[in-house]
Amino acid sequence: MSTYTFGAIDIGSNAIRLLITTVEEYPDQVEFKKTAFLRVPIRLGEDVFTRGEISTEKRERMCEAMAGFSHIMKAYGVQDYRAYATSAMREAKNGPEITDYIRRNSGIGIEIISGQLEADTIFANGLVDMLAADKTYMYVDVGGGSTEVIVYSNRTKVAARSFALGTVRMLSDAVDKDEMKRFKKWLAEMGRKHQPSAIIGSGGNINKAQKLLNKKDKESITRPELDMLYRYIKSFSFAERVHTMRLATYRADVIVPAMKIFLTVCSQCNIEEILVPKMGLSDGIIRTLYAQHATQNGAQNPSKA
Numbered sequence: 001m002s003t004y005t006f007g008a009i010d011i012g013s014n015a016i017r018l019l020i021t022t023v024e025e026y027p028d029q030v031e032f033k034k035t036a037f038l039r040v041p042i043r044l045g046e047d048v049f050t051r052g053e054i055s056t057e058k059r060e061r062m063c064e065a066m067a068g069f070s071h072i073m074k075a076y077g078v079q080d081y082r083a084y085a086t087s088a089m090r091e092a093k094n095g096p097e098i099t100d101y102i103r104r105n106s107g108i109g110i111e112i113i114s115g116q117l118e119a120d121t122i123f124a125n126g127l128v129d130m131l132a133a134d135k136t137y138m139y140v141d142v143g144g145g146s147t148e149v150i151v152y153s154n155r156t157k158v159a160a161r162s163f164a165l166g167t168v169r170m171l172s173d174a175v176d177k178d179e180m181k182r183f184k185k186w187l188a189e190m191g192r193k194h195q196p197s198a199i200i201g202s203g204g205n206i207n208k209a210q211k212l213l214n215k216k217d218k219e220s221i222t223r224p225e226l227d228m229l230y231r232y233i234k235s236f237s238f239a240e241r242v243h244t245m246r247l248a249t250y251r252a253d254v255i256v257p258a259m260k261i262f263l264t265v266c267s268q269c270n271i272e273e274i275l276v277p278k279m280g281l282s283d284g285i286i287r288t289l290y291a292q293h294a295t296q297n298g299a300q301n302p303s304k305a
Helices: 044-051 055-077 087-091 093-104 115-123 167-171 177-194 204-213 222-234 238-245 256-267 281-296
Strands: 003-012 016-025 031-042 081-086 136-142 147-153 158-161 198-202 274-275
Touching: 003 055, 003 281, 016 055, 016 281, 031 055, 031 281, 044 055, 044 087, 044 167, 055 093, 081 115, 081 281, 087 093, 093 204, 093 222, 115 136, 115 158, 115 281, 136 256, 147 177, 158 177, 167 256, 177 256, 177 274, 198 256, 204 222, 204 256, 222 256
Parallel strands: 003 081, 136 198, 198 274
Antiparallel strands: 003 016, 016 031, 136 147, 147 158
8 A cells, every 4th residue: 555645735815724635545446534634814815905915914924824834744744745825825916025935934835826727726626526427516616815616517627717706805895896797697607508406615614604504514505594594694793703603703704705605606507505525725736746646656547536
């Protein structure tokens, strides 16, 4: 049996995440086992979507987080990693300057990726193996700065697009007035053309919504259930969500716009079911790293899991 340990760092507009996964190769299968996960809610988007750049204060917090991630990966014996920065870093005027500063002070090399590469990496997360061959799905990943949508038909990606709609961006009132119109128009077109039967939801907010609805692991959410939860949470103030509903401060505000985005997809595409497999960009990074290393080492089937 061959074993690999990989790290994935997802630098989003709302939070920065580190995922460490151990990959075990057996003669007839490959298993991916999550070893460690850490989330730091720095909210780079608060700066970028209102000021156009990342502040010194958030740069320093980000650097501390990256230095910590570096030590943790060494402790776990990580053989390879990728650090991908998405929407906020893409738009920050000082994005390249920040990545250089982080590299020099923490040793972590960061890649600022395009929305298309973000969608392609999500596509590589192994989710396709879980889809029914005769159905069409819309994978919706709601982040702090952007929302990635991938349409799967017959287990094949047939369309993908990234929209500048995210929870932190919406809370900062920094969404382009025409972006929601473009989002709805594209969704309606995809709905007519592909007639998706379900949404595959990704992101911490839909994961939390599933938990709040007392759903079992991987149990689906219906559109009426999500709408009910959306209206319920929205009726509380931020303070009430924290003190009465016991939501974390970093979750209590962003969960509302996130659910609004998912409900928009439901309404535009006439979808009644949301699946929540809890897989996202970090998982895609791990799968991509494994495929590269397995190919280099002559594995017979690097994509099988």
